[in-house]
Amino acid sequence: MKLCKTPNEFTRASLQLIAARPETTKTTTTYSSSTPGKGRLTLKTYDPVSGAVIKFKTNKIADVGRLVAGLQRVARGSLGLKVEEEEKEKTVVEMVTEAAGAVATAVADTATAATSGQAPASTGATGGGKKKGKGKGKKGR
Amino acid sequence: MPQERLSNDEFFTRLTQLITKATNAHKTSVFLTQKPLPPTDPSSTPSLLVRATDGHKDTKKKAKIATVVEAAELEGFYGRYAEVCKSGMGALKRRDRKRRKVKKGKEEKS
Numbered sequence: 001m002k003l004c005k006t007p008n009e010f011t012r013a014s015l016q017l018i019a020a021r022p023e024t025t026k027t028t029t030t031y032s033s034s035t036p037g038k039g040r041l042t043l044k045t046y047d048p049v050s051g052a053v054i055k056f057k058t059n060k061i062a063d064v065g066r067l068v069a070g071l072q073r074v075a076r077g078s079l080g081l082k083v084e085e086e087e088k089e090k091t092v093v094e095m096v097t098e099a100a101g102a103v104a105t106a107v108a109d110t111a112t113a114a115t116s117g118q119a120p121a122s123t124g125a126t127g128g129g130k131k132k133g134k135g136k137g138k139k140g141r
Numbered sequence: 142m143p144q145e146r147l148s149n150d151e152f153f154t155r156l157t158q159l160i161t162k163a164t165n166a167h168k169t170s171v172f173l174t175q176k177p178l179p180p181t182d183p184s185s186t187p188s189l190l191v192r193a194t195d196g197h198k199d200t201k202k203k204a205k206i207a208t209v210v211e212a213a214e215l216e217g218f219y220g221r222y223a224e225v226c227k228s229g230m231g232a233l234k235r236r237d238r239k240r241r242k243v244k245k246g247k248e249e250k251s
Contacts (some may be wrong), residue, residue: 022177023177026174026175027174028172028173028174028176029172029173030170030171030173031163031171031226031230031232032170032232033163033166033168033170033230033232034167034168034171034232035167035232036164036231037235038232039164039230039231041230041233042175045216058233059234060233060234060236061227061230061233061234061236063237064223064226064227064230065223065227068219068222068223069219069223071219071222072219074175075175075215075219076212076215078176078187079174079177079186079187079189079212080186080187081212087220111188112230113239118201133158
């Protein structure tokens, strides 16, 4: 049994299992209600023939949207339809680091010695602040 | 109680009822399944069978609903499915707490 930690991981693993066994694999969603804030949502993709199980648990309502989108892609896989690329579903963190990386490479390509010192400073979120300070200090000298 | 094969719209109405009932009751569950349905006509593409039940122990009281989704209807179906789940599943943790913590953090810093 594979216990996934993110909705994307669950979707990706489920799609792999479905590609291997499209006719026997099925996905189950269980909404277990309790007092507000303590309910659980459990998703399982399993194939009874091979015994393979992919599981995902959450208690956040924010995951529901992403999971249903994942279920849609899984359904497309079951029916043998083409499944869209995952790029659209990247998390915010991944998008930020990617954008920062793209900015860094773009700046580095055209940068002079002075501005290349600033390029690493502009990337990243928390580390950027400290580096900017040092960069400005060096520039003053 | 035998399974009821419904249209997509009817399925969503009943599903909303099942989910809301579960959320309000605080202790119930809703079980949803999706699997490919082999086509009766071998040349056509398979469609998706979606089932829901409240898992009640008493077979007479158990609610079982099902619907078939064609490949072309998938996107519309799942769009509505997402709305039904997001609005109905009140027992799950909301995002507001994160916002409140962030606000509290900002207030503390200032």
